[in-house]
Every structure is written in C-alpha cells, then in structure tokens.
Amino acid sequence: MVLLTSAIVLLNNRRVIDNFINIDDSVKTINNNIYIITYIGLLLLFTTIPAVLVAINCNKNSKLLYGSIGFVFSDVYLIQWSIKKFILKHKNYCNI
Numbered sequence: 001m002v003l004l005t006s007a008i009v010l011l012n013n014r015r016v017i018d019n020f021i022n023i024d025d026s027v028k029t030i031n032n033n034i035y036i037i038t039y040i041g042l043l044l045l046f047t048t049i050p051a052v053l054v055a056i057n058c059n060k061n062s063k064l065l066y067g068s069i070g071f072v073f074s075d076v077y078l079i080q081w082s083i084k085k086f087i088l089k090h091k092n093y094c095n096i
Contacts, residue, residue: 047074047075048070048071048074050074050078051070051071051073051074051075051077051078052067052070052071052074054070054078054081054094054096055067055069055070055077056070057094057096058081058093058094058096081094
C-alpha cells in the first residue's frame, strides 16, 4: 500500500517532472531529490514500522517472513491484526 501510494504521489509531483526538464540545473535537481527521499522516508517510517513491529512480536517463530509481509502489506496487516485482536477477541492472540 505504501509503495503504491508513494508511486502515485511521485508521478503527480511537479518536482519530479522538473528534474527531467531542468537536467542541467544540478542544484535544483539535488534539492528536489532530497525533498522526495525525505518524504518517502517519513511515509515509510510512519506507516510500515508499526506493522513490522506488530508482525515480528506476534509471530515469534518466523519473524523474517511475517516482518516482510508486514512491510509490504502494512495497512492490510494492521487491519487484520486489529480485527482479530479487538473485534473478534481471539484468546491468546498476540499478547503484546
């Protein structure tokens, strides 16, 4: 989800288009790229890290597999976790 959202935002971002138009202006290109990388980093930090932490702490036997799933499908993973934990109230499900 996050990667798809980032791709959509970057495709519509005027600064990305300016990087291709003003390829000779290296200072402007570098500043635009720093802005874009910072934005993507913050987006990943605030959306994927909680999902990865929940996935790793809830699945002690295969942390790498579920951590990867939590990273790629962060929104879906957190939704299914919250439904199982708080709505369906499965007993002994992910005691954090």
